[in-house]
Amino acid sequence: MNVEKEMDGVEVKKSCCFFCHQNCGVLAYVKDDKVLRIEGDPDHPTNSGGLCCRGNIALLHLDHPARVNYPLKRKGARGAGEWERITWDHALTEIATRLGNIKEHYGAEAVATAGGTLRTDDWARRRFMNLFGSPNGFHNSHLCWVPTFLIETAISGWCPFETDLGGGSRCLVQWGHNPGASGMPEMRGITELKRQGMKLIVIDPKFTETAAKADLWLPLRPGSDAALALAWLHVIIYEGLYDQQFVENWTVGFDRLTQHVAQYTPEWAATLTWLDPELIRQGARMYAQNKPGNIQWGVALDQSGKSAGAGIHARALLRALTGNLDAPGSDLMTGPSKDFITDEEIEANDWLPEEQRAKQIGSDRFKLTTWPGYKEIADLTREVWGKAPTAEWMCEAHPPSVFRAILTEKPYPVKALLVSATNPVNSYGNAKEVLEALRKVDFLVTCEYWLTPTAMLSDYVLPIGGALERPVITSTYGCSDTIIGSQRAIQPMYERKLDYDFWRGLGLKLGQGDMWPWETVEEAYYYRIYNLGYGVSSFDEFVETQRFHFPEREYYRYGQIGFATPSRKVELYSTTLEKLGYPPMPTYISPAENEVDDPELAQEYPLVLTTAGGFMPYHHSEHFQIKELRFLRHEPYFDINPVTAAEYGIKDGDWAWVETRRGRIRQKANVTEAIAPRVVMTQRGWWYPERDATEPELSRCLESNANVLTATDDAFCDPQGGSWANRGLLCKVYKAQNGQGKADN
């Protein structure tokens, strides 16, 4: 389309992509509230004009024929697909009435909410829940950064998530992170720095897009990260590679740690990680001797289940030992923003009474990521930084336990589930149990773009505006001191509204009127950025004239304020974790299922499974209905080594079953040298929007769904943070006869 020809009245809006949470800048050419075309914003600090596959299909997503455009109320049986179109006001009134009744009979805690990834204004959801009185909001956050954030904050007073690559990094460790498939802008930065001599270490069972560019690739056994991290600690301490000055001046517990990790030799780790001891040493040396260096966060450790906390803890100490904290080029602790209103400050957490906090599901067991641990850590950060981390994400109910509460009414009944921006049957662990809970819960409301299997089971479905239809604040889950603003290109199409409008609207119906002074999300954003002092009169004006707020980077801030821990130093022996009842020093925990502890299980399930990470062009369980992306990967694939495939008579492209103790799924075999002979790697997220969406088919949401294989019983969960096991499970693989076969549902 030649926009120039019709430039009259065309406005260029500084919008952003909304198909993952990097929020790459997008310029939208808009006329008469219609987006004529989009392109990557060449001046945006994140993407400099680039857009990935997903970013390019924004206009197809915007008005896709399968989008939900009007509020829907269920008419027939659950999952029958019979809907009545109603107004927003009508829907909110009925939902509010129902929630009010549930609160009266069962208590506010009987209302839970499930969220997705960072694709919402979930501070508003938190605010609603706090005002309503329920502590039972949750996300998949246990699998995504939150245990890492909290353990690192317990140890060093803030999570050092800001990898200062541009500050002169000489070594980058990508630990279970593949930006080559999931973080395109990051990957460009890595390529540039590698050309300037930065070393790249990739720790990943698979020879990924990123591993292909690495100086050193450590293909460890899935789920054995804790053993590798502990062995690195051993090497760095016992080979004297640590930063003596930093350790002496700014840490406590070094002697105890030295003694503690004596047992974790590379030889000990070799049998657990399947890596040669020399390769383990080589990695530790490369990281410790090329300073400054970075360990970028990746989800792999968060997703390891019971060994997650141990691995995260050990990895966190590597930075402290090498002094790679807050030094130029290392991993920086930005702390919360002093300048703008953070997510936490707008969540109304003080409104949730102590007695309701105590009822948070999972807080009796997984203390780190629920009120007990969060409060401990937040109090410390308030003392030093003046503010606390976001409570949404960092302090939530334990999702598998909430699904089980729906099924068992233990510890008490959960009667309503409000779902926003997630399709739990595909995104949460142990999918069969999740599906059962979704079918059983008394009252189910879903805010969505699409009629997902979860939406199909709902009593109400609310149509939500997506990319180009919403303004966005990007600030690393509200935990960074930087902010990037993007404006909406157009008002939501049809009768779509934003998730903010949903929570606020529901709040107004339930008597929370005083607490929702901002009619639109832009008004709320303006309130948040007002103190930045740019003299703008609206959020849109901030975007148009500033776009971002990046305070000048100050290094070594701990020199002035100390670390936000009880000792004000980095705690190699963590008193905070100890107080919560967890090991003060990282202590080896074996992978969720493994051949060492359970050789009998390994006889029946001889292969090691990881349910893996992102792959282009999808994001989590999204985009399978967009044929302009689906053509790249029509069908789900799992990776299997040629040796193993031959052993089981599986050829490239064959449909095969992958089975764990929880169930089995069908994916096609990608026979590849990229993984070790004993490893199987499945793709995540898959459901089939082109199939029958009604019960019992539900778009065959279990058939190829990797979460049928994952494990969420308490025994599989990390005792600290409650992460369930997506990695390091035992499985078997066999060919699907004639390519057919019925899945477990």
Added chain:
Amino acid sequence: MARYAMVIDTRRCIGCHSCTVACRTHNHLPVEMIYNPVMTIGPTGKFPSLHLSHLPLLCMHCANPPCVDGCPTRASQQREDGVVFIDQNKCISCKTCIMSCPYGARKANHETGTVQKCDFCRDRLAEEKLPHCVATCHQKARIFGDLDDPTSEVYKLVNTEKVTRIHEELGTEAHVFYIVS
């Protein structure tokens, strides 16, 4: 007069297919039509000693384009700036050009009843914008510009890096250059 060319730095490419999707989406092509596929080669070798590379393809905008020579209706043309394009009003979809292109760059569009291919986004060039596949590439693996302009990035790369062209032996004088290692 400019002489447009593209350099593809395969060392930067990660095989994300963004260029393929951008091209097809913004040029409004049917779902089965791809002007610029990305071929992934590998991983080759034996675990764990492996190599992986990607080869983005497109019309090579040859200086000696066999497709133009063979076109019976003169629909296939070459501009002075080197851009090879197909005049959609003259194309009768005889597919002679598809047979004569050694790069497989031309596709029959069953919706329009014509043959189509990459034209370096002529409409974008007219607006002084980069082709979609270049603009969208996060990795900056595709570099586009005027080979006659000594200050251009493509000029610098072609004259300083070790570049190679596909089917050099055919004498097509392709104007897409690859940096392989």
